[in-house]
Structures are given as structure tokens and as C-alpha cells.
Amino acid sequence: MEHIKLSVDKTLSFVSREEIFKFKEESKKHLTALHEGTGKGNDYTGWVELPSQITAEELKDIQETANNLKERVEVLVVIGIGGSYLGAKAVNDALANNFDMLQADNENPLVLYAGQNISEDYLYELMEILENIEFGICVISKSGTTTEPALAFRLLKELLEEGVGKEEAKERIVAITDESKGALRTLADQEGYKTFIIPDNVGGRYSVLTPVGLLPIAVAGHDITKLVEGAKSMQKYTSETNFEENPALLYAATRNALYAKGKEIEILANYNPKLHNIAEWWKQLYGESEGKELKGIFPASVDLTSDLHSMGQYIQEGQRNIFETVISVAKTKYKVVIPEDKDNLDKLNFLAGKRVDEVNKMAELGTQLAHVDGGVPNLRIELPELNEFYIGELLYFFEIACGVSGYILDVNPFDQPGVEAYKSNMFALLEKPGFEEETKKIKERL
Amino acid sequence: MEHIKLSVDKTLSFVSREEIFKFKEESKKHLTALHEGTGKGNDYTGWVELPSQITAEELKDIQETANNLKERVEVLVVIGIGGSYLGAKAVNDALANNFDMLQADNENPLVLYAGQNISEDYLYELMEILENIEFGICVISKSGTTTEPALAFRLLKELLEEGVGKEEAKERIVAITDESKGALRTLADQEGYKTFIIPDNVGGRYSVLTPVGLLPIAVAGHDITKLVEGAKSMQKYTSETNFEENPALLYAATRNALYAKGKEIEILANYNPKLHNIAEWWKQLYGESEGKELKGIFPASVDLTSDLHSMGQYIQEGQRNIFETVISVAKTKYKVVIPEDKDNLDKLNFLAGKRVDEVNKMAELGTQLAHVDGGVPNLRIELPELNEFYIGELLYFFEIACGVSGYILDVNPFDQPGVEAYKSNMFALLEKPGFEEETKKIKERL
Numbered sequence: 092m093e094h095i096k097l098s099v100d101k102t103l104s105f106v107s108r109e110e111i112f113k114f115k116e117e118s119k120k121h122l123t124a125l126h127e128g129t130g131k132g133n134d135y136t137g138w139v140e141l142p143s144q145i146t147a148e149e150l151k152d153i154q155e156t157a158n159n160l161k162e163r164v165e166v167l168v169v170i171g172i173g174g175s176y177l178g179a180k181a182v183n184d185a186l187a188n189n190f191d192m193l194q195a196d197n198e199n200p201l202v203l204y205a206g207q208n209i210s211e212d213y214l215y216e217l218m219e220i221l222e223n224i225e226f227g228i229c230v231i232s233k234s235g236t237t238t239e240p241a242l243a244f245r246l247l248k249e250l251l252e253e254g255v256g257k258e259e260a261k262e263r264i265v266a267i268t269d270e271s272k273g274a275l276r277t278l279a280d281q282e283g284y285k286t287f288i289i290p291d292n293v294g295g296r297y298s299v300l301t302p303v304g305l306l307p308i309a310v311a312g313h314d315i316t317k318l319v320e321g322a323k324s325m326q327k328y329t330s331e332t333n334f335e336e337n338p339a340l341l342y343a344a345t346r347n348a349l350y351a352k353g354k355e356i357e358i359l360a361n362y363n364p365k366l367h368n369i370a371e372w373w374k375q376l377y378g379e380s381e382g383k384e385l386k387g388i389f390p391a392s393v394d395l396t397s398d399l400h401s402m403g404q405y406i407q408e409g410q411r412n413i414f415e416t417v418i419s420v421a422k423t424k425y426k427v428v429i430p431e432d433k434d435n436l437d438k439l440n441f442l443a444g445k446r447v448d449e450v451n452k453m454a455e456l457g458t459q460l461a462h463v464d465g466g467v468p469n470l471r472i473e474l475p476e477l478n479e480f481y482i483g484e485l486l487y488f489f490e491i492a493c494g495v496s497g498y499i500l501d502v503n504p505f506d507q508p509g510v511e512a513y514k515s516n517m518f519a520l521l522e523k524p525g526f527e528e529e530t531k532k533i534k535e536r537l
Numbered sequence: 538m539e540h541i542k543l544s545v546d547k548t549l550s551f552v553s554r555e556e557i558f559k560f561k562e563e564s565k566k567h568l569t570a571l572h573e574g575t576g577k578g579n580d581y582t583g584w585v586e587l588p589s590q591i592t593a594e595e596l597k598d599i600q601e602t603a604n605n606l607k608e609r610v611e612v613l614v615v616i617g618i619g620g621s622y623l624g625a626k627a628v629n630d631a632l633a634n635n636f637d638m639l640q641a642d643n644e645n646p647l648v649l650y651a652g653q654n655i656s657e658d659y660l661y662e663l664m665e666i667l668e669n670i671e672f673g674i675c676v677i678s679k680s681g682t683t684t685e686p687a688l689a690f691r692l693l694k695e696l697l698e699e700g701v702g703k704e705e706a707k708e709r710i711v712a713i714t715d716e717s718k719g720a721l722r723t724l725a726d727q728e729g730y731k732t733f734i735i736p737d738n739v740g741g742r743y744s745v746l747t748p749v750g751l752l753p754i755a756v757a758g759h760d761i762t763k764l765v766e767g768a769k770s771m772q773k774y775t776s777e778t779n780f781e782e783n784p785a786l787l788y789a790a791t792r793n794a795l796y797a798k799g800k801e802i803e804i805l806a807n808y809n810p811k812l813h814n815i816a817e818w819w820k821q822l823y824g825e826s827e828g829k830e831l832k833g834i835f836p837a838s839v840d841l842t843s844d845l846h847s848m849g850q851y852i853q854e855g856q857r858n859i860f861e862t863v864i865s866v867a868k869t870k871y872k873v874v875i876p877e878d879k880d881n882l883d884k885l886n887f888l889a890g891k892r893v894d895e896v897n898k899m900a901e902l903g904t905q906l907a908h909v910d911g912g913v914p915n916l917r918i919e920l921p922e923l924n925e926f927y928i929g930e931l932l933y934f935f936e937i938a939c940g941v942s943g944y945i946l947d948v949n950p951f952d953q954p955g956v957e958a959y960k961s962n963m964f965a966l967l968e969k970p971g972f973e974e975e976t977k978k979i980k981e982r983l
Binding site: 172173174177188189190192193194201203207208209210211212213214215216217218220235236238239241242244245246249274275277278295355356362363364365371374375378379381382383384385386387389390391394395396397398399400401402403404405406407408409410411412413423424425426427429430432434436437438439441442446447448449450451453454456457458460461462464465466507508509510512513514515516517518519520521522523524533536 | 620635663688727836846851955958
């Protein structure tokens with residue numbers, strides 16, 4: 092069985108092997124604590140054993156619901172924010188055609204997203220599109236009262252019911268929510284929507300392998316069984332493998348060793364634009380898990396080689412407080428050979444007959460050498476190819492490594508207390524019932 | 538005349554007015570040096586007076602060329618990397634419908650991009666789309682030999698000529714390149730392509746108001762005259778206004794004052810997803826201008842409120858080495874009112890009758906207060922609305938402020954020596970003729 096691979100060699104001129112191995116025993120202890128549910132935030136470690144616990148029946152239920160939607164709609168709008176859309180978007184974009192919006196796909200609905208912002212023009216333009224299209228809604232919210240998704244759902248539910256009637260709308264709305272409580276659960280039970288449960292012990296940013304991620308991924312036409320198999324494979328591999336070979340433990344240890352040396356920014360880089368939103372998912376995972384108690388590595392991302400002509404100058408010669416983690420995909424899906432040109436004005440005939448990907452790979456290797464020479468430690472993750480299985484491995488790898496890394500940093504990687512601050516100010520400013528005291532206080536400040 | 542506005546009030550609990558005003562005389566001197574062309578890198582300050590120098594004839598020539606393309610093609614592929622695509626993409630996305638890819642627009646071609654990466658699958662999937670569509674090419678390269686765009690142009694030119702014949706292809710290809718030298722100039726003259734000139738004294742990241750940006754923006758159907766008018770308005774305003782009221786000088790001074798206090802990361806935030814690629818353009822502008830000599834503020838970006846459920850936790854409670862610059866748009870284009878719901882399970886009836894944008898604005902204000910309370914200095918740029926004129930103001934504001942800011946940092950904000958490092962390694966690895974020595978050396982390293 093081939094796995095995704097992590098290499099940390101190109102950090103060793105910045106941190107010693109000893110500085111990384113210093114975390115060996117500690118990281119093993121943290122991994123055990125995650126599996127046994129004995130560490131900080133252990134109410135929210137249900138995702139650790141999740142891949143091996145998902146049953147064939149659960150996957151079948153999700154797939155059948157996806158199939159029902161596929162028969163009824165051309166567009167599925169996924170309503171959710173944060174962990175309730177980043178995972179699905181990351182996987183769907185990694186597996187989709189780069190130009191899927193321009194392609195008629197009669198089998199799989201196009202997945203669009205709403206409730207991830209409060210832009211009036213975004214909602215207007217979305218509703219304008221939906222007026223002329225058969226659409227359905229997958230609404231994802233534990234409580235059903237989070238402002239962004241609740242607002243979008245109120246608007247789109249009304250639009251859908253007006254368009255196709257209340258009965259057909261019920262067939263096209265799926266709610267992913269709490270098992271027993273909250274506004275969305277109440278509404279779903281009342282209306283008779285198909286529902287799936289967000290487990291109590293899995294937080295948003297670790298929820299991609301629950302129905303939160305799996306349903307929208309299945310609707311887009313990707314193989315959720317293989318995705319879960321990949322995650323399960325990485326669950327087994329990381330739980331059984333020695334520190335020296337264990338990608339999760341090594342990633343957690345190396346980034347903490349680098350952080351201890353003043354490398355405060357981690358840049359996740361890819362050489363394939365389809366991975367752009369994997370980085371967005373990763374930013375939430377690491378930023379929200381570690382960015383607390385006035386510490387944490389700042390997560391950033393670049394798409395290469397594009398951004399070698401943008402952030403490349405900074406990475407090469409700017410402040411030396413950064414390190415880089417590259418995700419590389421060994422094999423392309425398609426084949427494009429560089430043609431010969433008789434005039435050769437562009438002087439590219441030395442590449443004629445080569446695959447485009449050979450040039451991309453030499454750009455990647457050349458960049459790695461250049462960045463290391465320039466003072467930027469470099470980690471590298473290699474996927475054999477971009478498919479459901481290896482994306483499943485990658486997601487679980489990042490999740491379990493994040494839990495270990497957060498424990499090394501000595502924070503609770505499963506809470507997000509800082510996310511409440513803007514919400515309570517917003518409610519106070521909007522004079523939400525129950526926030527009378529806060530409203531009074533905030534108005535005095537303005 | 539209303540202008541875009543900058544407010545730095547919410548940085549004053551982190552830096553004193555004196556610490557900002559310390560840069561007053563210096564920043565005025567740097568602005569003068571930019572206008573007089575007497576500072577570092579003055580070979581590349583042609584963009585400073587550019588808005589007021591563009592003639593009606595030049596704009597007419599660009600518009601007529603755009604009109605010719607509009608009549609012939611459904612898709613225009615812009616081939617370029619770095620400054621040769623980020624400006625056009627930023628403006629086009631800011632002004633487009635959020636779902637323009639899903640809308641038939643019989644008047645304006647869809648603009649797609651190529652040559653900004655070396656992804657084999659991206660090129661394959663792009664060519665697959667183009668096979669069934671009437672397309673044209675706008676190829677942008679000073680030299681014509683930069684690997685990424687040259688490769689894409691070689692492939693797409695062949696595809697176009699095979700599809701519509703060499704004669705029609707010539708009518709659909711526009712080259713934006715050097716006035717007299719280089720591979721693309723030679724080819725364009727030989728084939729008889731319509732061409733536009735990249736001025737010698739304007740670098741890529743400052744080129745959005747040359748034909749590099751203006752042609753793709755005109756093809757997408759936006760008003761380039763108003764865009765240039767906005768830039769010209771900001772050129773005049775920043776060159777005539779006292780430090781106290783001058784957004785460019787204040788922005789340059791404030792960010793340098795914050796940097797001196799250990800704020801090493803600037804996060805550009807928006808509350809409108811259409812501004813996402815303005816941030817990508819800004820990252821190149823500031824990262825490539827200032828990230829050198831082992832210094833420079835690290836530019837990052839977030840889309841809000843989306844990323845309040847992702848990077849929000851870090852911004853609120855992570856390491857306190859960040860500051861935030863928010864771009865806010867005062868007026869929406871469309872109107873969406875929040876409906877009443879008789880059951881009110883989601884408890885949003887307190888918002889019924891309000892505009893969605895009112896909620897967005899209270900989220901913005903609530904977030905500003907929360908972030909400042911959490912230790913994040915906050916700058917705010919307000920656009921009266923999202924149109925060509927104010928985007929023109931915004932672009933010029935960021936450019937001129939960047940020149941001043943780079944001079945305060947005491948670097949040359951107009952070179953990018955670090956961008957060569959990966960290229961020469963890549964050529965060595967690919968055994969490009971002329972790189973025999975480098976090839977030998979790099980192979981010994983591997």
C-alpha cells in the first residue's frame with residue numbers, strides 16, 4: 092500500500108535532527124491521548140477514530156440521498172460557514188475539472204455555496220441565477236441560528252418554495268444538524284426534511300468526513316467510499332508507525348521545532364491550482380486550532396508557479412521568519428506534450444517532446460533549492476495522484492498532525508473561544524433581543 | 538468630488554500619533570522623489586504620472602481592439618503571469634457578477650487566464666473547453682520567453698490556428714509586449730498581430746493601467762475611461778494633499794510605524810467576495826516591492842465574514858504580530874431585504890425588514906471593535922461604491938503608497954531580484970542551452 096509521503100530533509104539546515112527528535116516521546120504521548128480521548132478538549136476528539144467507524148450503511152444513506160438530489164436538481168447550494176463548507180469545497184475543487192462551471196454535466200449537479208458571507212450582492216446574484224435553474228439546498232448548521240447560514244437559508248428556502256412549491260421543496264432540502272436540539276433540527280422535523288447528524292464530539296473544522304463534507308462531495312459525483320478508505324488508511328498508518336516514519340508526528344514535531352527558532356509563518360504551497368482550497372481548509376484547521384493564548388504559527392498559502400511572480404520575491408529574500416510546506420502531486424490526470432515550433436522564437440524547442448508536467452516538476456525542484464538557499468526551511472508532502480483515496484489520506488494526516496501539534500504548543504486545539512467576539516458585538520449593534528446590556532455598552536463606545 | 542477614504546484612528550492605541558507623524562517629512566520627500574523620478578529604481582517609475590498621461594486616442598485604440606475581439610470571440614484567454622494577469626483579474630472580478638461563468642453574456646466575452654501556472658491538467662482542461670468555443674488570445678510578455686506564458690501561448694496558438702485557420706487566428710490574437718525587441722515582438726510583427734506596448738519604465742506589478750490591464754478589462758465590458766479617470770483623480774489628490782489628509786502618505790507612514798513595533802504581518806480584509814483578487818494583486822504589489830534585504834511586512838488576506846470562521850480565531854487571539862487593513866464598500870449594487878418568517882425558529886425576525894448589507898456593516902463594525910480589543914491595529918479604506926472610478930482610485934492609491942512605503946523601508950520598491958533564483962535553477966535542471974555550467978553544478982547537488 093502506497094501512502095502520501097512527508098519529507099523534512101530540507102529543514103535540516105535550519106533545525107537539527109535533535110531539535111526535531113526532542114518532540115519524539117511527547118508527540119507519541121499526544122497521539123495516544125488523542126486516540127484515548129484523554130487530552131485537552133477531549134469532548135471534541137470524535138474525529139480521531141471516525142474513518143474506521145463510518146459504516147457501509149451510513150455511506151449508502153448519504154449516497155442515496157445524493158442520488159435523489161442528482162435526479163431532481165442541476166445546482167445544489169450548500170449553505171454553511173467555516174468548517175461547514177471549507178471541507179466540501181476543498182475536496183470538490185481538488186477533484187473537479189478546472190472549468191467545471193463552463194461544462195454541462197448531466198449527471199452531477201454543480202455545487203455552489205451560500206451562507207459563508209453576508210454580501211448582499213452575492214445573495215442577489217445567486218438568487219438571480221437560481222431563478223432559472225432547478226436547485227436544491229443542503230443546509231449545514233449545528234444550531235440553525237448562526238447568522239450567515241440562517242440568513243441565506245431563510246432567503247433561499249423562500250425562493251425554492253415559491254419556485255417549486257412546498258412539497259417538492261421538501262424533497263430538495265437536506266439538513267445536516269444536531270441530533271436532537273436547535274432551530275434547524277426543529278424545523279427539519281416539522282417539515283420532514285431528510286436529515287443527517289453532526290456528531291456532538293466533532294467540531295466544524297474536523298468535520299469533513301462526517302455528512303457535513305460527505306454529502307456535498309457525493310452530490311458533486313466523487314467517490315466518498317474511497318475518500319473514507321484513504322482517511323482510514325492514514326488513521327491506521329499514523330497510529331501504528333514509529334516516529335521516524337510517521338508523517339503526522341514528524342510534521343507536528345518539525346513545525347514546532349521551526350516555530351521555536353522564530354519561524355512564525357507557515358506557507359502551504361501547491362503546484363496544481365486544484366489544491367488552492369485544500370490550503371483554505373488547512374488554514375482554518377491550523378489557524379483555529381493553534382492561534383490562541385497569543386501564540387501559534389500564522390498559516391498562509393500560495394499557488395505556484397503563479398505566485399513565484401507575486402509572493403516569490405518575499406519568500407526568496409524577505410524577512411526570514413517563514414517556512415514552506417509544499418504539496419506535490421506525482422502524476423497528472425491528463426497528458427500534454429510540448430510541441431516543436433519551426434521558428435523557435437520563444438526558444439522553447441529544448442522542451443519539445445517533453446510533458447508539461449516535467450517542466451512543472453523541475454520548477455518545483457528548482458524552487459525548493461532556491462528557497463532553501465534563501466533561508467526558507469522546506470517540508471514536502473507528496474501525493475501519488477490526485478484522487479479520492481489520497482485526498483482522504485491527506486485530510487486525515489493534516490487533522491491528526493494538527494491535534495498533536497496543538498498539544499505540543501500546549502493549547503486546546505479543539506476550541507475557538509475567539510470566534511465569539513465579533514458575533515456578540517454584531518448582535519449588540521443589531522440590537523438582538525437578549526443583548527440589551529451589550530447594546531447599551533457598545534453604543535456608549537461609538 | 539468624493540474620494541476613497543483611509544482611516545487610521547483604530548491604530549492609535551498601538552502606535553502614537555507622533556510615531557506616525559515621525560514619517561511626515563520623509564514621506565513627503567519620497568512622494569516628490571517618485572514624481573520627479575529621483576529615488577531608487579527611478580528607471581521604473583513611469584507609472585507615477587501614467588494616469589494623467591494616457592490619451593483619449595490610446596484608450597480609443599484599446600477599446601476598438603476590444604470591440605473587434607468582442608465581435609469574434611466568446612472567450613478571451615489572457616496569457617500572462619504575475620503583473621501580466623493579476624491586475625486585469627483583480628479589476629474584472631471586482632466588477633463582474635459573482636457567477637459570471639454561469640451566465641450567458643452575448644455582449645462581452647468571458648475572460649479566462651493561462652500561462653500563470655505550469656499545470657498540465659489545467660492546460661489540458663482549458664484546451665478541451667476551447668475546442669468547442671470561439672476564442673481569442675491576448676498574450677502579455679515583455680520578452681516573450683518567460684517559460685509559463687510562452688509555453689501556454691505555444692499550445693494555444695497552435696490550437697487556435699488549427700481551429701480557425703492562420704488568417705482568422707491573426708485577427709484574434711493581440712500581443713502586449715516590448716516596443717522593439719524580444720521574441721514576442723518579432724513574432725507579432727512577422728505575423729501581423731495587433732500589438733500594444735508595455736512601457737520600458739513600468740514594471741509588471743505597476744502595469745494595470747497600461748494596455749496590460751486595460752485591454753482585458755475592456756474586453757470584459759468594463760469602462761476603462763472611468764477606471765483611468767479614477768486613477769487620475771487619486772494621482773492629483775495624493776500629489777496635492779497635506780500629510781494629515783493624504784491617504785497614501787498616511788498609509789505608508791502608519792504601516793511602517795506598526796512594523797517598527799513588531800507588527801510583521803498585514804492582513805488585507807474585505808467584506809465583499811468580489812474584492813478577493815484585489816488582495817491577490819495587492820500581495821504582489823507589496824510583497825514584491827518590499828520583501829527584500831531580509832525585511833518587509835508579510836502580506837496576507839482574508840475574505841470576511843467567511844474567514845472569521847477560519848482565520849478569525851488566530852486574528853482574535855493568536856500571536857500579536859499582525860495588523861489588519863479593511864477594504865469596505867459603502868453601497869451595494871443590488872437590494873435584498875430580509876423577510877419576516879412566521880415561525881421565527883432561526884430567531885432572525887429582529888432583522889426582518891433590514892437590508893442584508895446592514896447586517897454585513899454591523900458585522901464589520903463589530904469585528905473592528907473585537908480585533909482592536911484583541912490587540913490587532915486596524916486600518917480602514919472605504920470605497921463609496923464598487924465601480925470603475927473608485928477601483929481606479931484604489932489601485933493608484935495602493936501603488937503610490939507602496940512606492941513611498943518602500944522608500945521609507947529603504948529598499949528599491951521597483952526591482953525583484955529574488956524572482957530569478959527559481960528560474961535559473963529550473964533552466965539548469967531542464968538543461969536549457971546556455972545553462973551548461975549551472976546544469977553541471979545543480980546535478981552535483983542532487
